[in-house]
Amino acid sequence: MTAPTTAPERARAAPQLLWLLWAPPLALVALRWVLDWQAERHPSAPAWRLQPFVGTQDPWAWVAPLAGALVALALLALLLRALLRRGQGRWVRRGLLAAWWLVCALGAAAQLLGPLNLRGLQPQAPLQAEIVGRHVQAPSLRSTGGTLLVLRLAGQDAQDVPGSLVQLLLDDPAAAALPVHQQLQLQWALGRWQGRYVTAWQPLS
Numbered sequence: 657m658t659a660p661t662t663a664p665e666r667a668r669a670a671p672q673l674l675w676l677l678w679a680p681p682l683a684l685v686a687l688r689w690v691l692d693w694q695a696e697r698h699p700s701a702p703a704w705r706l707q708p709f710v711g712t713q714d715p716w717a718w719v720a721p722l723a724g725a726l727v728a729l730a731l732l733a734l735l736l737r738a739l740l741r742r743g744q745g746r747w748v749r750r751g752l753l754a755a756w757w758l759v760c761a762l763g764a765a766a767q768l769l770g771p772l773n774l775r776g777l778q779p780q781a782p783l784q785a786e787i788v789g790r791h792v793q794a795p796s797l798r799s800t801g802g803t804l805l806v807l808r809l810a811g812q813d814a815q816d817v818p819g820s821l822v823q824l825l826l827d828d829p830a831a832a833a834l835p836v837h838q839q840l841q842l843q844w845a846l847g848r849w850q851g852r853y854v855t856a857w858q859p860l861s
Contacts, residue, residue, distance in 0.1 A: 687764055774847065
């Protein structure tokens with residue numbers, strides 16, 4: 657059984673604990689600032705994500721994941737309470753701190769993955785597509801907004817690229833004037849690790 661922590665020891669440990677708690681999010685903010693600064697100094701070529709068409713989304717699709725997350729948190733809280741009752745408070749604190757650092761490390765890796773993935777684009781043969789739907793998408797926390805095009809890939813292109821019906825969000829102002837059924841030629845590339853990206857587009861007569 658460990659000896660109880662005295663008040664002076666707790667006073668000395670408080671600044672260290674605050675540093676361990678705040679250092680990871682501060683590092684995330686600093687990393688985001690550096691990436692934005694680099695993007696402003698060295699703008700990259702356009703790369704718009706080409707994704708399978710998702711169609712109409714269920715507005716209640718978020719309920720099941722949220723319920724699962726709440727159940728998992730409740731079970732974790734019960735486990736931590738049982739450990740605290742057994743006098744394992746120190747290990748609980750260390751485990752929570754380690755989990756906090758792991759979450760922040762994963763967040764930093766996710767921030768780095770995007771720019772690095774786009775630096776290794778692998779150009780592919782051009783695609784031809786027809787616009788079958790379009791609408792203006794407002795900016796949000798997840799996107800800068802623009803014109804969302806629903807495209808049907810034509811001919812052999814539909815076999816070369818899985819999913820012949822795709823969607824493409826263009827922040828190019830010229831895309832807002834494109835009519836439905838307009839034929840397009842798309843220059844596209846594969847990401848270094850994942851994803852398909854349109855690097856240029858032009859309407860076909």
